[in-house]
Amino acid sequence: MGLSVSAASAILFTTFVILFGIVFGSFDHFQDSLVNSQNEQTERYEQMMETSIAIVMVDDANDTMTIVNDGEAVVDLNEVMLLINGALVDRSVLNITVIGHESSKIWAPGESLLVQFPMDIDGARIKVTVKEWASAYHV
Amino acid sequence: MGSDASVTHMIFFIAAVLVAGSMAGVFLSVGYEMAKKIELESESMTEAMQSDIAIINDPAMMPYDGTSLTLYVENTGSSTLITSGLFVMMDGSYVNDTVLQLVGRSGAEWIPSTVLQITIDISLVPGDHNVKVITGDGEADSLTFRV
Numbered sequence: 058m059g060l061s062v063s064a065a066s067a068i069l070f071t072t073f074v075i076l077f078g079i080v081f082g083s084f085d086h087f088q089d090s091l092v093n094s095q096n097e098q099t100e101r102y103e104q105m106m107e108t109s110i111a112i113v114m115v116d117d118a119n120d121t122m123t124i125v126n127d128g129e130a131v132v133d134l135n136e137v138m139l140l141i142n143g144a145l146v147d148r149s150v151l152n153i154t155v156i157g158h159e160s161s162k163i164w165a166p167g168e169s170l171l172v173q174f175p176m177d178i179d180g181a182r183i184k185v186t187v188k189e190w191a192s193a194y195h196v
Numbered sequence: 197m198g199s200d201a202s203v204t205h206m207i208f209f210i211a212a213v214l215v216a217g218s219m220a221g222v223f224l225s226v227g228y229e230m231a232k233k234i235e236l237e238s239e240s241m242t243e244a245m246q247s248d249i250a251i252i253n254d255p256a257m258m259p260y261d262g263t264s265l266t267l268y269v270e271n272t273g274s275s276t277l278i279t280s281g282l283f284v285m286m287d288g289s290y291v292n293d294t295v296l297q298l299v300g301r302s303g304a305e306w307i308p309s310t311v312l313q314i315t316i317d318i319s320l321v322p323g324d325h326n327v328k329v330i331t332g333d334g335e336a337d338s339l340t341f342r343v
Contacts, residue, residue: 060205060209061205061208061209061211061212061213062212064209064212064213064216065212065213065215065216066216068213068216068217068220069216069219069220071220072219072220072223072224073223075224075227076223076224076227079224079227079228079231080227080230080231080234082231083230083231083232083234083235083238084234086234086235086238087234087235087237087238090238090239090241090242091238091241091242091245093242094241094242094245094246095245097245097246097274098245098246101248101273101274133309135309136309138252138268138270138311140252140253140254140257140268142257143253143254143257143258143259144259144266145252145268145299145311145313147299147300148300149300182254182256182257184252184254186252188250188270188272188309189250189251189252189270189272190272194254
């Protein structure tokens with residue numbers, strides 16, 4: 058009788074140890090994922106707060122525009138979107154360069170961006186946006 | 197008498213081991229299911245926290261020709277979204293006629309920092325309107341604009 062109880066107890070004890078391991082492992086993984094995602098989200102919010110741009114000059118005669126990064130975040134040039142009279146301009150037809158760093162793909166704080174449009178921008182309403190975190194308008 | 201007792205003990209032993217084994221099996225399967233659900237929940241929460249979209253249209257100059265409106269929605273998060281299951285609400289009403297096209301890309305994978313063009317066949321009265329875009333992943337953004 059005693060042996061039966063011992064055997065049953067041993068089986069149940071082992072089961073609970075394994076069960077605890079499985080569930081604890083999952084909770085640990087869950088917590089790690091949550092913390093990593095939260096950190097990433099916080100980083101994104103910080104970048105959002107630090108992003109700011111302003112249109113410095115629009116040259117209607119040469120169809121160019123100069124924009125300054127007056128925020129504290131480094132902007133990837135692929136994140137810069139332009140809308141002319143409400144329509145999104147295909148980036149492949151635009152010539153976008155960081156003044157002084159023509160081959161660079163990043164736009165650092167304090168630097169200016171020169172945008173050469175392939176179309177006439179005289180009198181056009183222009184919107185420049187970086188992930189909608191920062192936008193600038195020229196009317 | 198001695199052999200009777202041994203047989204009884206053996207029966208009790210086998211019964212105890214079988215019952216404990218069955219209970220262990222049930223506990224383990226329940227625990228495994230629980231762990232799987234926790235992992236799935238963790239994945240979906242992670243996905244939701246990494247996803248974000250933004251309507252980047254100019255609210256004062258929407259591309260609207262009287263019959264169709266074009267929306268530009270950018271994936272501003274850090275995870276790839278899927279375009280299937282996306283729907284649009286205009287002034288609180290579900291919009292049926294939408295054509296989705298990724299700008300500068302083909303396929304249905306909407307990678308970060310790319311724009312999805314949504315063309316809506318709709319007739320809007322001049323004035324202020326509100327549009328809301330909701331992705332299949334549950335991300336949403338809205339824009340109040342004028343036509």
